[in-house]
Amino acid sequence: MNKDIRVMQIIKTTEGASWALHQVKFLVRCGIDVHVILNNNTGKFYNKWKESGATIYTLESILNPLHPFKTLKSILSLRRLIKEVNPDIIHSHFFINTIHMRMASFRLKPTRIFQVPGPLHLEHAIFKYIDLFSARKNDRWIASSKHIKSLYIKSGINEERVDLSYYGNDYSQFNTSDSDHLKRDNHLRNKYGFKDSDIVIGNVCYIYPPKKFLGQKVGLKNHEVMIKAIEIARQQEPRIKGLFIGGQWGDSTSYEQLLRRSIPVDERENIVITGKIPPSEAAKGWQNLDYAIHLPLSESCGGVIEPLLAQRPVISCKTGGIPEIIIEGYTGFITSRDNPQEVASKILEVIKNKKNAIEYTLNGKNLVLDMFNIERTAKEILEIYKKIMSIQNSYEEYSSKKYLKRVNP
Structure with missing residues (x-):
């Protein structure tokens, strides 16, 4: 038929x-x-x-x-x-x-x-x-x-x-033992001088410049707010580091460079934008992070699936379809996408509740594998x-x- x-x-x-x-x-x-x-x-x-x-x-x-x-x-x-x-x-x-x-x-x-x-x-x-x-x-x-x-x-x-x-x-490669995905890959951490004791927060995605014809003042993935939030959180917990894996979409790097310059000079070793890296490195990107953060301006459900599969606790926002996956207190954590101070507070809260964070992430992984x-x-x-x-x-x-x-x- x-x-x-x-x-x-x-x-x-x-x-x-x-x-x-x-x-x-x-x-x-x-x-x-x-x-x-x-x-x-x-x-x-x-x-x-x-x-x-x-x-x-x-x-x-x-x-x-x-x-x-x-x-x-x-x-x-x-x-x-x-x-x-x-x-x-x-x-x-x-x-x-x-x-x-x-x-x-x-x-x-x-x-x-x-x-x-x-x-x-x-x-x-x-x-x-x-x-x-x-x-x-x-x-x-x-x-x-x-x-x-x-x-x-x-x-x-x-x-x-x-x-x-x-x-x-x-996602069959993720349908394995839960402990396998808790393992850390230190390649990028070592490359940028991060210690084992550091708490590395970031994401793996392309960097998109603001679409000014749509009235955007920050990039689609909202790196500006994430970077500022990590700066603020570091004032209370200096072990926090920022690692944003990926470069600007297309041939230009002008906006990527602008983001780097927005980081205070004395913080540039603590908050790193890698730029474009080989696919083999990007594929292991989540294993270099302890926590994932994703605060886009527009989204269906992307950006939170892979970190959950890699069992990294996810801090995200109510943009688009994200709340259909990230359910506060069950599969992850929801915060503001516009207020760096609120985001910083949520980062510190999640770090203090690491045991719950890992449990929520396992719930999220199982949901993603079905959904x-x-x-x-x-x-x-x-x-x-x-x-x-x-x-x-x-x-x-x-x-x-x-x-x-x-x-x-």
């Missing part, structure tokens, strides 16, 4: 979005006829896409008012491909790809789905309007957090048109497809609170 469903998925990148690759591989195993459009035939995941079992095409999505002829050519090329493949469903994952796809599929019959990876475009009036205005009456959305779903419903979209499915990934399990989330996508096609399905919206009640009655 699944072979009767033909799906076209549109993917923005072959450098990342491994979750989309895992999703497609599962759908192919379930018998879905999947056709994938990639932006290019390079990138570290391209060969894995070729091996996924899906039919692969490459077509650059261009949607640039400064290049109208290239944009039109790209739209017409995609339209021809849609007519050729004749899918039942077109499934896109990113905002620009979705708008490009909607223009290319104007008056064509496939049901169109936008699986929304993050809420950023919905938090700004112009981009939210473009999303809602370009959709037709039978278009659907798959929200990657309850927070995103609520934003669509508040915008007037009927709840029946918005499903929920968290973006899953292959973001790729087999579970990809099956949800399959059931959503069946629902759209009016085929018998067993789709049920996931609830982290229900899971926690089930495992801790």
Whole structure:
């Protein structure tokens, strides 16, 4: 029966979005006829896409008012491909790809789905309007957090048109003994002169400059507040050190350098921004930290998953879908994202309650392994497809609170 469903998925990148690759591989195993459009035939995941079992095409999505002829050519090329493949469903994952796809599929019959990876475009009036205005009456959305779903419903979209499915990934390497992930990797700690007795707090992520056209005054990941909070916390507990692993996204380092200069000169050995490091080092980044901190301006559920899997206590905020994972007093700790003094107080509180912090982190790890399990989330996508096609399905919206009640009655 699944072979009767033909799906076209549109993917923005072959450098990342491994979750989309895992999703497609599962759908192919379930018998879905999947056709994938990639932006290019390079990138570290391209060969894995070729091996996924899906039919692969490459077509650059261009949607640039400064290049109208290239944009039109790209739209017409995609339209021809849609007519050729004749899918039942077109499934896109990113905002620009979705708008490009909607223009290319104007008056064509496939049901169109936008699986929304993050809420950023919905938090700004112009981009939210473009999303809602370009959709037709039978278009659907798959929200990657309850927070995103609520934003669509508040915008007037009927709840029946918005499903929920968290973006899953292959976390099988973390499904091992709990003690394995408590082990420390001292490579970066030693590299930057930190002692075993130091309490190292930080995160592993790209650094994104403020998007001034969106009114941002600090970077998307809010390094400014995290750095200042660690400065303040160090006044009471000098063993605290800050380690922010990762560099600025793209080719420039100007904003990364600006962040470094914002650290007082006498604190620059205690609060370190590594810049870009080899992937092999970044993969072990969490094991160099004692505590993780993540205070983004906009987020679905990212940034707190990997530290929980690595069993590092997480201090985060109420941004987006984060409270769906980080539940104060059970899986982690919630604080302000704007007030460095409050964040510093929370850091000191968590350090004083280390035993509870470790216990909460184990709860969080178990939740993540269930909530973001790729087999579970990809099956949800399959059931959503069946629902759209009016085929018998067993789709049920996931609830982290229900899971926690089930495992801790």
